Amino acid sequence: MARRLERLDRGIKVRSDDVFALNSWREMLYIIAPRVLPVLLLLVLGLAATPYWQRVIMQACMIGLLAISWDLLASVGMVSLGQALFFGIGAYIAGILDHYAGLGPWLTIPIATVGGAALSTLLLLPVLRLRGIYFSMVTLIMPLMIERIIEATKIFGGTEGLSGLQPMPHALVEIIAAMAVVWVALFSFNRMMSSDYGLILKGINDNDRAVMSAGLNIYLYKAQALFLAAGVGAFAGAFVTHAYQFVGMPVFALDYSILPIAGAAVGGMGTMSGPLLGCFILVPLNELLRGLGGMRTVIYAVLLVVFTVGLPEGIFHFIKRKYTQFERWVEVEQ
Amino acid sequence: MFQVSNLMVFYENALAVNELSLEVAEGQMVGIIGSNSAGKTTLLNTLSGLILDIQLKERRKGGEHITVLGTITYQGRDISLMPAYVRAREGIVLCRERHPVFGDSTVMENLRIAGYLKNRAQIKRGIDLAMELFPALKALTRRKAGLMSGGEQQMLAIGMALMVEPKLLFLDEPLLGLSPAMQQKVMDAVKKALKMANTTIVIAEQFARPILPVIHKGYVIENGMLTMTGTGEELMANPEIKSAYFGI
Numbered sequence: 001m002a003r004r005l006e007r008l009d010r011g012i013k014v015r016s017d018d019v020f021a022l023n024s025w026r027e028m029l030y031i032i033a034p035r036v037l038p039v040l041l042l043l044v045l046g047l048a049a050t051p052y053w054q055r056v057i058m059q060a061c062m063i064g065l066l067a068i069s070w071d072l073l074a075s076v077g078m079v080s081l082g083q084a085l086f087f088g089i090g091a092y093i094a095g096i097l098d099h100y101a102g103l104g105p106w107l108t109i110p111i112a113t114v115g116g117a118a119l120s121t122l123l124l125l126p127v128l129r130l131r132g133i134y135f136s137m138v139t140l141i142m143p144l145m146i147e148r149i150i151e152a153t154k155i156f157g158g159t160e161g162l163s164g165l166q167p168m169p170h171a172l173v174e175i176i177a178a179m180a181v182v183w184v185a186l187f188s189f190n191r192m193m194s195s196d197y198g199l200i201l202k203g204i205n206d207n208d209r210a211v212m213s214a215g216l217n218i219y220l221y222k223a224q225a226l227f228l229a230a231g232v233g234a235f236a237g238a239f240v241t242h243a244y245q246f247v248g249m250p251v252f253a254l255d256y257s258i259l260p261i262a263g264a265a266v267g268g269m270g271t272m273s274g275p276l277l278g279c280f281i282l283v284p285l286n287e288l289l290r291g292l293g294g295m296r297t298v299i300y301a302v303l304l305v306v307f308t309v310g311l312p313e314g315i316f317h318f319i320k321r322k323y324t325q326f327e328r329w330v331e332v333e334q
Numbered sequence: 335m336f337q338v339s340n341l342m343v344f345y346e347n348a349l350a351v352n353e354l355s356l357e358v359a360e361g362q363m364v365g366i367i368g369s370n371s372a373g374k375t376t377l378l379n380t381l382s383g384l385i386l387d388i389q390l391k392e393r394r395k396g397g398e399h400i401t402v403l404g405t406i407t408y409q410g411r412d413i414s415l416m417p418a419y420v421r422a423r424e425g426i427v428l429c430r431e432r433h434p435v436f437g438d439s440t441v442m443e444n445l446r447i448a449g450y451l452k453n454r455a456q457i458k459r460g461i462d463l464a465m466e467l468f469p470a471l472k473a474l475t476r477r478k479a480g481l482m483s484g485g486e487q488q489m490l491a492i493g494m495a496l497m498v499e500p501k502l503l504f505l506d507e508p509l510l511g512l513s514p515a516m517q518q519k520v521m522d523a524v525k526k527a528l529k530m531a532n533t534t535i536v537i538a539e540q541f542a543r544p545i546l547p548v549i550h551k552g553y554v555i556e557n558g559m560l561t562m563t564g565t566g567e568e569l570m571a572n573p574e575i576k577s578a579y580f581g582i
Contacts, residue, residue, distance in 0.1 A: 004344055004401035313396035321396060332342065332403060 002332045013324045046175045060283035061178040062236040067260035067275035069229040076225040077205035082139030084256035086233025090116035094238035095247030099162040105242040116234025121227045128222050147252040161248020266307045268314015277316050335360040341404035350376040352558040365549035366538040373558035374538035378506045382428035383418035425501030433487040437480025448494035464493030467523040485516040505537045517544045542579035546570045
C-alpha cells in the first residue's frame with residue numbers, strides 16, 4: 001500500500017484565523033503567545049543580565065535592526081550587501097552633531113535617523129534603476145569608499161574618530177530603548193508589508209514590469225522603501241555611537257554588512273522576524289565563542305554552514321510551519 | 335517501449351495526476367490532449383524525471399511535499415527513480431513548454447550546447463537535421479536566441495531537443511503562443527522529424543486541431559485523469575472532443 005505525507009493546517013490555526021478567535025481564550029492565546037512571549041523573554045533576559053551581557057543584547061538588537069532593514073530591502077528586490085552604509089552614516093551624523101554642536105542623544109538620534117535615511121537614499125538614488133547584482137555591488141562598495149575618504153581627508157577625526165561623546169542617560173534606558181525600537185520596527189514593518197502598500201513593494205520584487213504596467217512609478221516606491229530601511233539602519237548606527245560614546249571608521253566595516261545577512265540566512269528570509277531571530281542567535285553565539293581564541297571564527301563559520309545546509313528555509317520558517325501545520329502519513333487508494 | 339502505470343502525483347494535498355496509465359510504442363506519435371490545468375506539464379515533468387529534482391528542491395527549502403506514486407517502464411526497465419539527466423542520456427528527452435532557449439547565446443551556440451554529450455559527427459548531423467526541418471533557422475544562426483520571435487524560439491527548442499538524438503521525445507505545448515500558420519509549420523516539421531530522426535514523439539497540447547490528424551494514438555486528460563483514448567481519427571470523430579476542442 002502506497003503512503004504519502006500529508007500536511008494540514010492545525011484546527012486551532014484555522015479557527016484563530018477567523019472571527020471565532022474572539023470566542024475562546026485558547027485561540028486568542030494561540031495568536032498572541034508567539035508575539036508576546038519573545039518580547040517578554042527578551043525583556044527578562046535584558047534586565048537580568050550582567051552589564052557585559054546587556055551590552056551584547058543591545059548589540060544583537062542593533063544588528064537585528066540592520067537585518068530587518070536588509071529584509072525589507074530584499075523583499076522589494078534590492079539585495080543590499082552594504083548595510084554598513086546606513087549604519088555608518090547614522091553613526092557619523094550623530095557623532096558629528098554631538099561632538100561639534102553638543103546636542104545630546106535625545107536630539108542627535110532622531111536627526112541622524114531621518115538625516116541618515118535621506119542622505120543614504122540620495123547616495124543610492126542613481127543606482128535604484130539597476131537591478132539584481134548591480135545594486136548589490138554598488139552598496140557593497142559604498143561604505144568601504146566612505147571609510148577610505150574619511151581616512152584620506154582626515155575629516156571628522158580621521159582615523160582617530162570622535163570620542164568622548166555624551167552617553168545614554170542610564171544603562172537601563174539604553175537596553176529598554178534598544179528593545180522597544182526593535183519590536184516597533186518589526187511589528188510595524190510586518191504590518192506595512194501586509195497592507196496594500198506592502199503588496200506593491202512585494203510586487204516590485206516579483207515582477208516589476210507588471211507593477212509598472214499597473215501605472216505605478218516603481219522607482220518612487222523603491223526610493224520610499226530605501227528611505228525606510230536606511231532610517232532603521234541609521235538609527236542603529238546613531239544609537240551605538242552614543243552607547244559607546246565613540247564614532248570612528250570601524251562603523252563602515254564589512255562586519256555590519258555581513259552579520260545581518262548571516263542572520264537572515266540562519267533565521268530565514270522574507271519575514272523580518274526570521275533575520276531578527278538569526279541575529280539574536282548569531283551575535284550572542286559570537287560572544288560565547290570569544291573564549292576560544294583563534295578557533296572562534298572557524299567554529300562560527302562551521303555553524304553557519306551547518307545551519308544553511310541543514311535548514312535552508314531558516315529556523316523561523318521551520319518553527320512557524322511546525323506551529324501552524326501538522327504532518328501525518330496517509331494511505332493512498334490505488 | 336514505454337509504459338506508465340497507475341501514475342499519481344500530489345502537490346502537497348492536491349492531486350495533479352490521478353491513476354494515469356499510458357503506453358507508447360516505438361516509432362509512434364502519441365498525443366496527450368488536455369485543457370489548461372489538466373496536468374499535462376506535471377505529467378511530462380514526471381515522465382522525464384524533472385519532478386524528482388523539483389521534489390528535492392521543494393523538500394530542502396521546506397516547501398510543498400511532492401509525492402509521486404506508480405511505475406514508469408522504459409524498454410522493460412523500471413525508471414521511476416532515475417534522475418532526469420540519466421534519462422536524457424538513455425534517450426528520453428523533454429522539450430519544455432514556453433520554448434526555453436539560452437537567451438544570451440546565438441542559435442548555433444544553443445544547438446551546440448544541446449549537443450554537448452555528442453561527438454563532432456553527431457553534432458554536425460544534428461545541426462543539419464535542425465536546419466532541414468526548420469529552414470527559417472538557417473538565416474538566423476548568428477542571432478541571439480533571446481531576441482527571436484516566439485515561433486523561432488520554439489523551432490530552435492525542438493531542434494535543440496533533437497540534438498540529443500532522443501529515442502523518446504516529449505514535446506510540452508510546442509504550439510503555445512504560435513499563430514495557426516506557424517503551428518502548421520511546426521507540426522509539419524515534427525511529423526518529418528519522427529521519420530528523419532527515427533524517434534518516438536509524445537506531444538502534450540491543448541490545441542487539438544493541428545495535433546489530432548497527425549498522431550497515431552491520443553490520450554485525453556482532464557483534471558489529471560484519463561478520460562478518453564483512441565486513434566487520431568477516432569478522437570476527431572468523437573462528439574465530445576468536437577464540442578470541447580473544436581467548438582462545433
